[in-house]
Amino acid sequence: MPHALINARDVEVELGGTPVLRGVDLTAAPGEIVAVVGENGAGKSTLLRCLAGLHPPLAGRIDVLDAPPADTPAFWRDVALVGDEPAWYPGLSTREHLELMEAVHSRARLTVDEALAEFELANRADLAPLTLSTGQRQRLSLAMALLRPSRLLLLDEPERGLDEGFRERLAETLSAYAREGGAVVMATHDMRLARHTGARVVTLEATP
Numbered sequence: 001m002p003h004a005l006i007n008a009r010d011v012e013v014e015l016g017g018t019p020v021l022r023g024v025d026l027t028a029a030p031g032e033i034v035a036v037v038g039e040n041g042a043g044k045s046t047l048l049r050c051l052a053g054l055h056p057p058l059a060g061r062i063d064v065l066d067a068p069p070a071d072t073p074a075f076w077r078d079v080a081l082v083g084d085e086p087a088w089y090p091g092l093s094t095r096e097h098l099e100l101m102e103a104v105h106s107r108a109r110l111t112v113d114e115a116l117a118e119f120e121l122a123n124r125a126d127l128a129p130l131t132l133s134t135g136q137r138q139r140l141s142l143a144m145a146l147l148r149p150s151r152l153l154l155l156d157e158p159e160r161g162l163d164e165g166f167r168e169r170l171a172e173t174l175s176a177y178a179r180e181g182g183a184v185v186m187a188t189h190d191m192r193l194a195r196h197t198g199a200r201v202v203t204l205e206a207t208p
């Protein structure tokens with residue numbers, strides 16, 4: 001098995017004094033897609049936040065790209081996160097949000113026009129994100145994350161707001177990312193999406 005990009009062992013997290021994660025193990029290797037599933041409140045988003053260096057675990061060990069994750073520019077050069085909706089830049093159109101990504105990241109994975117086509121936003125390119133539908137905004141969030149180069153994609157319910165047809169397309173997009181050697185960890189309630197990507201499924205149980 002290739003050297004893991006994520007190696008999390010016996011992770012424990014408490015929020016507001018309540019245990020949320022206990023004894024959680026997770027690995028992800030280059031080229032692998034891991035689907036983290038579990039009921040509402042099982043701690044999927046919390047685990048993703050830990051992997052993104054946004055919340056330190058109380059106990060256990062998390063290595064992402066061979067070091068504990070840290071909310072630093074160096075870390076984010078290799079890691080792309082799609083979680084809650086981003087803060088949209090006032091005055092910038094859909095196309096300009098993608099152009100911004102292209103401008104600040106050398107070696108973009110997609111051109112702006114390719115991203116607009118792949119995420120089916122070409123006919124919305126000149127609109128402000130806040131005038132897009134929920135699913136269209138989610139596609140823009142995903143397009144911004146997939147346009148920039150990364151080795152690891154962390155996705156919190158990427159299916160949020162997406163119609164059935166686009167979910168199938170997303171499965172192909174994520175599979176292609178993994179074939180290029182990237183790793184994907186996604187929290188999801190969509191078992192079809194997990195199946196279509198060939199993801200390894202990790203189930204979190206809610207802590208009692």
Ligand SMILES: Nc1ncnc2c1ncn2[C@@H]1O[C@H](COP(=O)(O)OP(=O)(O)OP(=O)(O)O)[C@@H](O)[C@H]1O
Nearest residue numbers: 015016018020038039040041042043044045046047
């Ligand atoms: N700041 C907080 N203080 C106390 N408890 C919290 C806090 N934030 C989250 N929690 C609790 O942690 C648990 C895990 O939340 P989390 O959002 O990680 O679950 P999830 O598996 O992603 O759920 P969902 O499927 O609904 O998105 C929940 O029971 C939630 O109420």
